[in-house]
Amino acid sequence: MHRRRTDEEEVLKQLRKARERDSSYRSDRVLSSMCTHPLPVAAEAHRLFMGTNLGDPGLFPGAAEVESKVVAELSRLLNLEGGAGYVTTGGTESNVQALRAIRNVSDVEDPEIVVPRSAHFSFDKAADMLGVRLRRAPLGGDYAVDPSGAEDLVNDRTVALVAVAGTTETGQVDPVDELAEVAEEHCLLLHVDAAFGGFVLPFLDDAPEFDFSIDAVDTMTVDPHKMGFSTIPSGSLLLREEELLDSLATATPYLTSDEQHSLTGTRTGAGAASAYAAMTRLGREGYREEVERCMGNAETLARGVGEVPGLGLSLEPVTNVVSVTADEPHRLAAKLEERGWSVSVSSLPEALRLVVMPHVTRETVEQFLDDLEDLA
Numbered sequence: 001m002h003r004r005r006t007d008e009e010e011v012l013k014q015l016r017k018a019r020e021r022d023s024s025y026r027s028d029r030v031l032s033s034m035c036t037h038p039l040p041v042a043a044e045a046h047r048l049f050m051g052t053n054l055g056d057p058g059l060f061p062g063a064a065e066v067e068s069k070v071v072a073e074l075s076r077l078l079n080l081e082g083g084a085g086y087v088t089t090g091g092t093e094s095n096v097q098a099l100r101a102i103r104n105v106s107d108v109e110d111p112e113i114v115v116p117r118s119a120h121f122s123f124d125k126a127a128d129m130l131g132v133r134l135r136r137a138p139l140g141g142d143y144a145v146d147p148s149g150a151e152d153l154v155n156d157r158t159v160a161l162v163a164v165a166g167t168t169e170t171g172q173v174d175p176v177d178e179l180a181e182v183a184e185e186h187c188l189l190l191h192v193d194a195a196f197g198g199f200v201l202p203f204l205d206d207a208p209e210f211d212f213s214i215d216a217v218d219t220m221t222v223d224p225h226k227m228g229f230s231t232i233p234s235g236s237l238l239l240r241e242e243e244l245l246d247s248l249a250t251a252t253p254y255l256t257s258d259e260q261h262s263l264t265g266t267r268t269g270a271g272a273a274s275a276y277a278a279m280t281r282l283g284r285e286g287y288r289e290e291v292e293r294c295m296g297n298a299e300t301l302a303r304g305v306g307e308v309p310g311l312g313l314s315l316e317p318v319t320n321v322v323s324v325t326a327d328e329p330h331r332l333a334a335k336l337e338e339r340g341w342s343v344s345v346s347s348l349p350e351a352l353r354l355v356v357m358p359h360v361t362r363e364t365v366e367q368f369l370d371d372l373e374d375l376a
C-alpha cells in the first residue's frame with residue numbers, strides 16, 4: 001500500500017487499464033464460459049445492494065427479504081413445496097454445502113458419495129474439505145451417467161448419489177428418475193447439480209424430469225449467475241427438508257442472528273437482489289424466449305459442425321453446449337484462439353467445448369462456422 005493517498009481519478013485509471021484486458025461477454029466471441037452478461041436491471045440491483053451483508057440479516061432486513069423471495073421463486077420454478085434454501089456465491093458453494101448437509105444428517109463413519117464421472121470439480125473440493133470419499137460412476141455412450149454402474153458402487157458406507165442436470169463439459173442431463181430409483185432402493189439421499197441446467201431445462205418443451213417433482217430428490221444446486229442473467233456472485237442451494245438446512249447451522253454469538261447456515265460469513269446481498277431483478281424482469285416468458293434462442297443457435301452450430309469434414313459431434317446438444325470431436329481438439333482450439341475466439345477443450349470426451357450462451361448471436365455462430373471450416 002502507498003504511504004499517501006492517491007487521487008480517485010488515478011485509482012480508476014489504473015483499474016480501467018486492468019479491466020480493458022478482461023473479456024467482455026458483450027464481445028460475443030466467448031464460447032468457453034457458462035456466464036453471460038447480466039441484464040441491465042440485474043446490474044443495477046447489484047449496485048443497489050452492494051453494501052448489504054446477509055451474514056448479519058438483522059441489520060439488513062430488506063436484503064434478507066429479497067433473499068427469501070428468490071428462494072421462494074426458485075422453489076416454485078423447480079417444483080419444491082415448502083423446503084428451504086439460501087443464495088450462495090455459486091455452484092461450488094452450493095455443492096459443498098449440499099454434501100456437507102448430507103454428511104451431517106447421515107450417521108455413517110467414513111461416508112461415501114457416488115458422483116458421475118462428469119461431475120464438476122467442485123465435488124472434489126467438497127470431498128477434500130468434508131472427509132467424504134467420492135466414488136465415480138461410469139458414463140454411457142451419450143455421456144450421461146450409467147445408473148446401473150452407479151448402483152454397482154453403492155456399499156454400506158454410501159450416503160448419497162449425485163446427478164448432474166446440464167454437465168459442464170457436454171451439457172448432458174443425467175437420468176435423474178433412474179438414479180432416484182437407485183436412491184430409494186438403497187435409502188440414499190440424492191443431490192442434483194443443476195447449476196447450469198436449472199435455468200435451461202424448465203424452459204425446454206421436451207426436457208427430462210430432473211427437479212423436486214421427483215420425490216427422491218433432496219437437494220439441488222442452481223445458479224442465477226449462469227443462465228439466469230444475474231451478476232456474479234449469485235448461486236443457490238435448495239433443500240427439500242428444513243432439517244437438512246438446520247444441519248448446517250453454526251451459532252453466531254455477536255451478530256443480529258443466533259445462527260447462520262451459509263459457508264461464508266459476511267456475504268453480499270447483491271447476488272440475491274440481482275437474481276430477483278433478473279427473474280422478475282424476464283419472468284418465465286422471457287427465460288423461455290432466451291433459452292429457445294440459445295438452443296436454436298446451438299442447433300445451428302451443431303448442424304454446421306456436421307458439415308465440416310473431419311469434425312463431428314460427441315452428442316446431439318441436450319442443452320446449449322456443443323461438444324465437437326476433432327483429431328486434435330487442442331490444436332484446433334489454439335488456432336481458433338488466434339482468430340480471437342475463446343473456446344475450451346473438455347476432457348471427457350476430449351473435444352472442443354462450445355457453450356452457446358445468450359451473448360452468442362446467430363451472426364456470431366455463422367462467423368464461427370466460417371472460421372471453423374477454414375481451420376479444421
Ligand SMILES: Cc1ncc(COP(=O)(O)O)c(C=O)c1O
Pocket residue numbers: 034089090091092093095120122164166167168193194195196223235
Ligand atoms: C454443473 C456445474 N456445477 C457447478 C459448477 C461450479 O459453479 P461456480 O463456478 O459458480 O462455483 C459449475 C461451473 O461451471 C458447473 O458447470
